[in-house]
Amino acid sequence: xxxKTAAERREEAKQAFDAYFSQCPSRKLLDRLSxxxxxxxxxxxxxGPCRYSDLSRRIAGVSQKMLTQTLRLLERDGLVSRTLTPxxxxxxxxxxxxxxxxxxxxxxxxxxxxxxxIEDVERAREHYDAVNS
Numbered sequence: 001x002x003x004k005t006a007a008e009r010r011e012e013a014k015q016a017f018d019a020y021f022s023q024c025p026s027r028k029l030l031d032r033l034s035x036x037x038x039x040x041x042x043x044x045x046x047x048g049p050c051r052y053s054d055l056s057r058r059i060a061g062v063s064q065k066m067l068t069q070t071l072r073l074l075e076r077d078g079l080v081s082r083t084l085t086p087x088x089x090x091x092x093x094x095x096x097x098x099x100x101x102x103x104x105x106x107x108x109x110x111x112x113x114x115x116x117x118i119e120d121v122e123r124a125r126e127h128y129d130a131v132n133s
Contacts, residue, residue: 029077032073032077033103033107035070037059037062037066037067037070038070038073038074039107039110039111040059040062040111041055041059041067041070041071041074041080042074042079042080042096042100042103042104042107043104043107043108043111044058044059045080045094045095045096045100046096046104046108048095049083049093049094049095050093050094050095051091051092051093051094052067052071052092052094055067055071055094071094074100075094078097078099078100079096079097079099079100079103080094080095080096080097080100081094081095081096081097082094083095
């Protein structure tokens with residue numbers, strides 16, 4: 001068995017989390033973060049804790065199934081926390097964790113960029129479709 005230098009171990013670790021490699025686990029995270037419901041849930045929670053029903057009303061078009069699934073996945077990834085308050089009826093609040101908050105500058109910027117440039121993108125799509133049909 002050969003011993004590795006510290007530099008070799010660092011290089012191996014760096015490659016282990018290189019999303020360009022097919023087996024890199026960060027690819028699953030990138031896939032998750034690129035989901036539209038994830039972006040909308042995270043930005044809805046940016047202002048502070050929300051109840052499920054508040055999120056459902058705020059995010060037009062999200063089904064109960066997709067919202068529940070998205071919240072569970074975000075909780076599993078450590079980006080959102082769920083707090084249960086025993087009452088009648090039971091109160092459930094969702095909020096960003098510190099890890100989730102650290103992601104918000106990027107997610108908010110992407111959402112803002114999409115809102116600001118959608119007209120440009122739609123024009124580009126129309127042009128592409130006209131030229132390539």
